[in-house]
Every structure is written in C-alpha cells, then in structure tokens.
Amino acid sequence: MRMPGGCRARKQITEGNGLMSQGNSTLMAPEPQNPRDDPDPHTSAWFDRLHTSNPKQAMFTKQIVTRAGRLDVCTVCGDHASTEVRLSDTPYLRLRLCRDCQLIQQTVLGLRISNV
Numbered sequence: 492m493r494m495p496g497g498c499r500a501r502k503q504i505t506e507g508n509g510l511m512s513q514g515n516s517t518l519m520a521p522e523p524q525n526p527r528d529d530p531d532p533h534t535s536a537w538f539d540r541l542h543t544s545n546p547k548q549a550m551f552t553k554q555i556v557t558r559a560g561r562l563d564v565c566t567v568c569g570d571h572a573s574t575e576v577r578l579s580d581t582p583y584l585r586l587r588l589c590r591d592c593q594l595i596q597q598t599v600l601g602l603r604i605s606n607v
C-alpha cells in the first residue's frame with residue numbers, strides 16, 4: 492500500500508519554516524496607527540509590509556498565492572479553506588490560516604490567534 496506523497500510535502504511546509512515567528516525581526520516592524528488599517532492579506536500592500544519584517548516569508552507566501560491563483564488561501568500552506576486571523580507575533584498584519592496551520596501556530600509555536 493502506497494502513502495500519498497502530497498502529505499509529506501505539506502508537513503514540511505507547515506512545520507519546517509517556523510514561518511511567521513522566525514527570529515525577532517517582527518519586533519522591529521512598524522505598528523499600524525490603527526490596527527484596522529493593515530492591508531488585506533496577500534495584496535501588494537500586504538506583501539510590501541511583510542517584506543519589511545520577514546522577506547523570506549513574503550517570498551514563500553507569494554509563491555503559494557501565485558500557485559493557488561487566488562488570494563483567499565492559507566498564508567502558510569495554500570489551503571483554500573482558510574480564515575482571516577491575527578497572530579500575537581505579527582499584530583500589524585492579518586493573515587489567512589487553515590485549521591491545521593492555526594493549530595501548529597498555537598501548539599508548536601505557542602502563538603495566540605485572534606479572529607478578525
């Protein structure tokens with residue numbers, strides 16, 4: 492019996508990068524004047540903002556969104572079933588996360604997630 496190959500690749504993507512919480516670079520990101528002023532996830536303005544704090548993640552997510560061909564996918568893995576959230580380590584930026592990636596952010600990385 493063969494295991495489907497797609498699962499392993501996805502696991503590496505979601506667990507291998509530490510994605511939104513890499514290093515302390517996010518601490519230097521500018522806080523928005525008004526938290527509601529942050530750009531919609533995966534728009535050009537959103538990528539510009541992410542690029543200033545985490546260029547690797549910006550490049551990675553750009554590839555995911557381009558491959559998916561739509562903006563409403565998970566920021567981390569590209570799943571279509573995702574919701575808009577805010578992570579405790581990137582309060583200046585809304586993200587889209589699927590349920591699996593939300594669990595990883597909470598349980599593995601210890602981040603708080605709030606729905607927006």
Ligand SMILES: [Zn+2]
Nearest residue numbers: 565568589592
């Ligand atoms: Zn995901």
